[in-house]
Amino acid sequence: MxxxxxxxxxxxxxxxxxxxxxxxxxxxxxxxxxxxxxxxxxxxxxxNPDILKWKIQEKTEKVQSVYEQLSGDATYIKEQVDELKSLTPQVKDLMVNTKEAFTESKDEYKSIITETPKSELPIVKK
CATH class of the missing domain: 1.20.890 (cAMP-dependent Protein Kinase, Chain A)
Incomplete structure (x- = not known):
């Protein structure tokens, strides 16, 4: 081979x-x-190895700082997503209730309009 x-x-x-x-x-x-x-x-x-060591430590601290910032941001976003997940059913119920209220109001307005004959409406003269 x-x-x-x-x-x-x-x-x-x-x-x-x-x-x-x-x-x-x-x-x-x-x-x-x-x-x-x-x-x-x-x-x-x-x-000058001490200067190299100092520069490496400085870079390491910056990287750690960025990591901690990103970690905190990720945690915050996760919390917000979890909160949104818990609020979603409540918002859905609120939307359904609002829709039902408007639908009922629409039906009431229709019934009011159809119940009042035009002859009973007051005539406004100018």
Whole structure:
């Protein structure tokens, strides 16, 4: 049985794509600048590990703060949805009662109008 060569050819494709992209002068300049900046940062943090530790702690605290905020928001939304679920039957009953009241009023108005003959209506003269 032959071995699967997919992974190997994916790596070869990525490498050849990287090499072809390096033919562009602007790409080469940007890549070399990024590499120089990264090397400078590594040297700086190698000499000053406390600053790196402080920055990592700061980022960690920010991430925790965002997580706590999102967690609180999710809890609030869940509570609101639960409250809405409990109110839905009450609102439905209120709507049904209102509809029935308007339907009954409509029927009463119809009966009032049909019961009063036009001859009994008072004539208004100007």
């Amino acid at each position: 032959g071995r699967n060569k997919l992974g190997k050819f994916i790596i070869y494709g990525a490498l050849s794509g990287g090499l072809v992209s390096m033919l562009d002068r602007n790409t080469r300049i940007q890549v070399t600048k990024k590499i120089r900046d990264s090397v400078t940062d590594v040297r700086f943090y190698k000499k």
